[in-house]
Amino acid sequence: MEYTLEIDGTPATIPGGTGVLLLHPSTGETDRIDTDFFKTDTDNFLVVSTRTTAREVRQKLEYYDVDEERAEILDTLSIERGYSRRSSDTVHYVAAPDDVDGIVDHIDGFLAEHDGKRRISIDSVTELAYYAGDEQALEAVDRILELLAEYDAVGLFHLAKDPHDEELVDRFRDRFDGVIDLDEDGSIDADF
Numbered sequence: 001m002e003y004t005l006e007i008d009g010t011p012a013t014i015p016g017g018t019g020v021l022l023l024h025p026s027t028g029e030t031d032r033i034d035t036d037f038f039k040t041d042t043d044n045f046l047v048v049s050t051r052t053t054a055r056e057v058r059q060k061l062e063y064y065d066v067d068e069e070r071a072e073i074l075d076t077l078s079i080e081r082g083y084s085r086r087s088s089d090t091v092h093y094v095a096a097p098d099d100v101d102g103i104v105d106h107i108d109g110f111l112a113e114h115d116g117k118r119r120i121s122i123d124s125v126t127e128l129a130y131y132a133g134d135e136q137a138l139e140a141v142d143r144i145l146e147l148l149a150e151y152d153a154v155g156l157f158h159l160a161k162d163p164h165d166e167e168l169v170d171r172f173r174d175r176f177d178g179v180i181d182l183d184e185d186g187s188i189d190a191d192f
Contacts, residue, residue: 003117003154004041007033007180009190014178016117016152019145021176023169025184026162033180033188034121035064037156038071043116046107048074050097050127051158053083074106098132100140107144111151118151120144124158125172134168141175 001016014020024030038045038061047057054075061068071090078085080096087093094102111118122128122144129137141157148155159172173179178192
């Protein structure tokens with residue numbers, strides 16, 4: 001299955017099973033790229049948020065005019081931070097951002113439950129590494145990439161360059177078929 005990509009400098013399509021790494025500066029504006037990733041050629045998508053709450057993800061989708069009917073959100077922050085939360089058919093929670101098994105299990109369930117073209121955004125791998133540790137984050141990425149291949153889905157994985165040393169960034173980069181490198185000025189360098 002082919003998926004359309006409408007992100008500057010990237011191929012017009014990518015095959016199912018492709019993971020794309022979005023490298024960005026800590027202050028980089030990734031919302032536009034994230035929402036462009038979801039807007040086209042998608043039956044259902046899942047936002048795994050280790051950086052913001054479900055409410056903030058919803059606001060982002062609304063602001064960028066993304067069809068929320070196709071959206072599901074996995075919020076990893078609200079329980080740990082003691083925020084009020086309301087589960088629904090489209091908003092789910094795990095206990096904390098370091099609950100790697102809970103996150104991967106939820107992704108597996110989402111992909112199994114939905115047919116057609118499915119996309120996943122992990123926002124962000126940097127936060128996952130911060131909470132769970134670098135090796136756990138690398139292992140989680142490997143497990144999620146295996147699920148994308150198994151279910152013929154595609155994924156966008158956010159990674160801030162600044163907090164990590166170059167060797168770790170390279171270890172993440174080596175796992176992906178495509179890399180989008182976002183600069184401070186908003187320009188994109190893509191390598192597929």
